[in-house]
Amino acid sequence: MGGRAGSVGLAGLFGAEPDRVWALAGQYGARLGPALRSLASVGGGAGAGLGVRSAPWGLSWGCPRRSPSPRSVSAGVAGGGGGGGSNDFQWCFSQVKGAIDEDVAEADIISTVEFNYSGDLLATGDKGGRVVIFQREQENKSRPHSRGEYNVYSTFQSHEPEFDYLKSLEIEEKINKIRWLPQQNAAHFLLSTNDKTIKLWKISERDKRAEGYNLKDEDGRLRDPFRITSLRVPILKPMDLMVEASPRRIFANAHTYHINSISVNSDHETYLSADDLRINLWHLEITDRSFNIVDIKPANMEELTEVITAAEFHPHHCNVFVYSSSKGTIRLCDMRSSALCDRHSKFFEEPEDPSSRSFFSEIISSISDVKFSHSGRYMMTRDYLSVKVWDLNMENRPVETYQVHEYLRSKLCSLYENDCIFDKFECCWNGSDSAIMTGSYNNFFRMFDRNTRRDITLEASRESSKPRAILKPRKVCTGGKRKKDEISVDSLDFNKKILHTAWHPTENIIAVAATNNLYIFQDKIN
């Protein structure tokens, strides 16, 4: 195992900043986190899995897994109740991670959420450049209510702020995207990226330790060779589980503009990274060069009219990828046709509705996320007000359009003023492609069932975080008399935005990032 190990102690991460240490401890359920003592509904296990047995200031982390989480809350509700949900079941609160302080440190704001291929691991990245990985507990017959809870598995600092001296620019450490690699052995691998650099991280477990070295004492001191009178064979002894993260590859210096997407190819050997104007193709083993496959930079930058906003590989065809633009268009490219995929194979665009033109039409048509369905037959795009499902065989319009928060259309000028109109919402499919989910403001998130055409608005809030609570559907009052339990558009909190959501690949478990908190919801247990 080469490379610098990421499993440094907190002192190494944060220097002499005890307040920051407490913040990290408090975030993820360490027993000594002061913010969590009185909070019954925060799970997170007893350890943060940093891979060290003790940290300065007397904190002890304990085992990252297999220890009971006394503060975890499980879902598990019988009985009915109203509310239409997607797929005719109901969503229940399961867990929430993160501090409850009103005062949110910017570094704690979650910037990406991603399940791995099996759904056993859930990774989050934040603005402070940290990655936290949660692992699902094995089902335990003795604790039936703890049905697959997610507890902290590993935490590491993925990216640090950097300074580009040539341009006098600071490079943010914010994690823009995390993408898991399919698991091939006992270790787990993921790619994480900030604006400029992509890193491949290996997360591995260690539960054995060799004891009985000949040349070293147990505490690591070298033994005097003359004192050694006999040889012994070191034996492996079990130890408390330690999860280590180490950077295996660093893919740097390939992007002039800010990286907005990474996508692992179905060949499991290559991946793409996209910035505003270019898309590069990498091989996971090779860090010193990449292939540029899309370049939309005009010769004269003043002619620039659109930028790339997201890109993704097709889930099955390793030669196909799509990228979306700020003009609301999607291009599908086939890498077999030419080395530089400036000419698209398919071009998806919906004609603009001239009756809804405004100063801000261009901004709200900019696509913030594009995701292939698991089947590979459809793709979904998110623009500011809607989610659209496209059939890859039909380029001239989407097959389905879902309005996320159409009531904001009359508020676009104010949203432009307070910068909310630039928020980049993501979207996701469920495992069977029958439902889609995306976020909104006021900590609301929306789910659409493609078969029944029903939709539901739910809220990620501490108030509805009671143990085993069914989430109540929310409704925004768009005009006229406000009914009870409805919320009016002007009461919406635009600082509480849900930009990142993720759906378990096979089960009905969703992870919703609300600023610095991560909510996990499950369908009700029978």
Next chain:
Amino acid sequence: MEFRLEAHRIVSISLGKIYSARGQRGGLKLHKNLLVSLVLRSARRVYLGEPGGECGLPPRPRDPPPPDCERLRRGGYRPLGSEAAARGRVECPAESPRKRSAVERGQAAGSPGKKPRREAEPSPPQEDMETGNVASLISIFGSSFSGLLGKERGAAEASEPGQVCCEQPVLRSLNPWSTAIVAF
């Protein structure tokens, strides 16, 4: 005339965003600045009353928004959706297929990012010059921005349609700079 006030307000907000983008951590965000410059261009066209500029209006007929939405807004401008709708929808045959024609041109040219130039404004296409362009742009905007603000205050106090016209020369002089904005 309220739509021109709205356009003017959007112009000032947009300029403010471009100006403040300079100090942002992480460097200039190309995407956001491109969108702001597009809004700036539409609003400027409406404000200067250029043909096709009315298409920047939101002509969708809607009931007047409830008065408590003022909380969302800075300043005392009333929402204009209803007024513009009352003025009737403006047909924009040149604008609605704009996307399509740009696309066709793009397809022909083989690159989506290009479009035929309308104003000749040469600038060196070097990536490492972009921060230099920004610095010079900001220094230029510094003078015209404050000049614009000064005149804007005067217009707000006067609150007469006639007063608004005096700002046109200032905004017309922004003509070359709006394309330079795109040079981010």
